[in-house]
Amino acid sequence: MHSQAATQSSFGSTDWLLLLMTLIWGSNFTAIKYSLEDLLPLSFNALRFTIASLAMLIVALMSRDSFKIAPGDGWRLFGLGLLGNTFYQSLFITGMAHTRAGNAALILATTPLFTAILGRIRKHEYFTAGGVAGLLLAFAGIVLIITNGRGEVSIGETVLGDSLLLASTVCWSIYTVGSKSLVHKYGSMKTTTVMMTSGTPFLLLVCTPSLLKQDWSRVRPIAWAGLIYSGLFAIALAYIIWNHGVRRIGSTRTAIYSNITPIVAILVAWLLLGEAPTVGQVVGAIVIFAGMYMVRHGMIAIAPEDSIEEEFEEATLGPGKN
Numbered sequence: 001m002h003s004q005a006a007t008q009s010s011f012g013s014t015d016w017l018l019l020l021m022t023l024i025w026g027s028n029f030t031a032i033k034y035s036l037e038d039l040l041p042l043s044f045n046a047l048r049f050t051i052a053s054l055a056m057l058i059v060a061l062m063s064r065d066s067f068k069i070a071p072g073d074g075w076r077l078f079g080l081g082l083l084g085n086t087f088y089q090s091l092f093i094t095g096m097a098h099t100r101a102g103n104a105a106l107i108l109a110t111t112p113l114f115t116a117i118l119g120r121i122r123k124h125e126y127f128t129a130g131g132v133a134g135l136l137l138a139f140a141g142i143v144l145i146i147t148n149g150r151g152e153v154s155i156g157e158t159v160l161g162d163s164l165l166l167a168s169t170v171c172w173s174i175y176t177v178g179s180k181s182l183v184h185k186y187g188s189m190k191t192t193t194v195m196m197t198s199g200t201p202f203l204l205l206v207c208t209p210s211l212l213k214q215d216w217s218r219v220r221p222i223a224w225a226g227l228i229y230s231g232l233f234a235i236a237l238a239y240i241i242w243n244h245g246v247r248r249i250g251s252t253r254t255a256i257y258s259n260i261t262p263i264v265a266i267l268v269a270w271l272l273l274g275e276a277p278t279v280g281q282v283v284g285a286i287v288i289f290a291g292m293y294m295v296r297h298g299m300i301a302i303a304p305e306d307s308i309e310e311e312f313e314e315a316t317l318g319p320g321k322n
Contacts, residue, residue, distance in 0.1 A: 003216050004031075008188050010036055010229055011296070012270045013017065014119075014244065014245055014248040014249055015249070017241045017244065017245070018241060018242075018245050018254060018257040019260070020241065021237075021238045021241040021242060021245075021262055022055070022257055022258070022260040022261050022263075022264050023236050023311075024234055025234055025238060025258075025261045025262075025264070026103075026104050026262075026264020026265045026267070026268055027084050027199070027262070027265075027268050028229070028230055028234040028262065029265045029268070029274060030268055030269075030303055031225075031226035031227075031229045031230050031234070032230060033115055033226075034223055034224065034226045034310060035223045035224075035226035035227050035230065036224050037223065038051045038215065038218055038219040038273065039118075039151075039211045039219060039223055039227065040213065040214050041093045041097060041210070042093060042107065042209075042210035042211075042225060043207060043210045043211050043213075043214040043244055044202050044230075045089055045093050045203065045207060046060070046207035046208075046210070046211055046232070047139070047205060047227055048227055048231035048232070048234075049085060049089070049156045049196070049199075049200045049203055049204075049231070049235060049237075050200060050204065050234065051196045051227070051228060051231030051232060052196060052200075052235035052236035052239070053196050053200040054198070054230055055236050056189075056192065056193040057197060057198055057247075059113060059189075059193075060190070060193050060199055061238055062150060062277055063296035065189070065190055066145065067190070067194065068258075069186070069194070069251060070115075070185075073182065073185070074179070077182060077190045077194045077195050078198045079174055079190065080174070080178050080179050080182070080192070080195050081195035081196065081197070081198035081199035081204060082176035082198070082202075083171050083174060083175045083178070083199075083205055084171070084172065084179075084195060084199060085195070085196060085198075085199025085202075086177065086199045086203045086206065087168075087169050087171050088106075088171040088172050088203040089168075089185025089203055089262055090203065091164045091165070091167050091168035091171060092164075092165065092168040094161075094304065095160075095161045095162070095164030095165035095167075095168055095236070096161070097163070098142035098158060098160045098161030098164065099158040099160075099161025099162050099163065099164075099165060100158060100161075101108055102146045102147075102149075103147050103158055103162055103165070105142060105145075105262055106142060106143065106146055107162060107165045107166055107169060108165065108169060108258070109142035109258075109259055109262075110139065110166075110169055111169050111255050111258050112138065112139075112255040112256045112258065112259065112295070113135055113139065113175055113253055114169060114170055114173035115173040115177060115251050115255040116131075116135055116251075116252040116255075117172055117301075118174060118177040118251075119177050119180075119250070119251045119252055123302070124177060124250070124251060124298055124302055125250050125252055125282070125300060125302065126299075126300040126302075127249060127252070127295075127298055127299050128298040128299075129176050130294050130296075131252075131294065131295050131297075131299045132294035132298070133291075133294055133298075134256075134292065134294025134296075134297055134298055135252075135256070135291065136291070137138045137287060137288075137290055137293075137294060138256055138259045138287070138288050138291030138292055138293030138295065139259075139304070140287055140291070141259070141284045141285065141286075141287030141288030141289075142284065142286030142288065143284070144281070144283055144287060145262050145263070145266070145280075145281045145284035145285065145288075146262075148278070148279075148280025148281050148283075148284065149266070149277075149278065149280075149281055150183075155266070158228040163242075172266050173293045176186070176246055176251050177240075177251050178253060179191060179195070179243060180246050180247070180251055181286070182246055182252075183207050183243045183244070183246055183247040187247075188240050188243040188247055189240055189244055190243055192239050192243045196236070196239065197237075216315075228261060233276065242254060245257070247270075248298075250299055252295065252299050253295060253299050256291070256292050256295045256296075259288050259291075259292070260288065260292075263285045263288065266281060266285075271293035273319075
């Protein structure tokens with residue numbers, strides 16, 4: 001049974017958490033930059049997911065949360081863990097290595113579009129004409145930011161990398177839509193922990209050659225610091241917030257927040273590197289926020305009636321808030 005008590009359109013606590021997530025992801029680019037000067041990309045990915053999985057398991061054990069899963073849901077959680085961690089991360093890192101920054105930003109910005117389409121197919125969400133216009137407007141804002149910045153864009157020269165990133169975007173969209181009913185049933189913390197710990201061992205297998213090849217003697221403290229920050233915050237905390245957003249405001253309205261990440265990255269570069277944004281980038285940021293507003297008020301997310309009220313919400317958000 002599902003209720004058409006669609007998630008509220010007013011700006012609430014979940015939105016603030018998602019803004020925190022974009023702040024973490026936007027600043028994570030700087031952390032990754034320092035870490036990848038000493039660590040191989042796949043080694044970095046393997047280690048940060050190991051850190052994230054261990055941290056989430058420790059929190060789960062300390063909270064004494066039961067990991068009892070209904071028959072059939074275990075395989076769904078396992079499959080989504082593989083999709084959102086092993087496949088997505090492998091495709092993402094490899095694709096990033098074979099394309100340009102501008103191409104990557106544009107392709108990743110299609111995540112809300114794919115998520116909206118899949119959510120509609122699964123009948124999890126419905127959207128008005130304004131919601132569709134908002135999705136396209138937010139994407140146009142990303143285009144403005146990229147074309148008016150230093151992120152180079154090429155067509156036809158980076159087919160392999162672009163194809164891998166497009167595949168990773170589809171994987172993340174399927175992961176987001178596919179996990180919706182599970183986060184309603186088990187809560188974002190429990191669901192994310194199970195999916196994370198089920199996908200990480202297979203990611204480690206994929207990254208084993210890189211880990212064996214890594215020169216550990218040249219890894220500086222700043223690279224370790226970036227790795228730990230990325231694992232604890234950009235992966236563990238951000239994934240929990242993402243799945244919490246999916247549960248509270250729907251898949252597409254959560255996914256649209258990913259389009260804020262380039263804005264945060266620009267602000268961080270301005271503050272730390274002195275790279276002032278251009279007028280076109282400022283306009284692009286305004287367009288993105290306008291598109292987000294339209295999506296926020298133009299999407300109708302259908303919530304299952306048998307969802308639980310998880311402890312994360314009770315402690316952090318209070319009842320009845322977004």
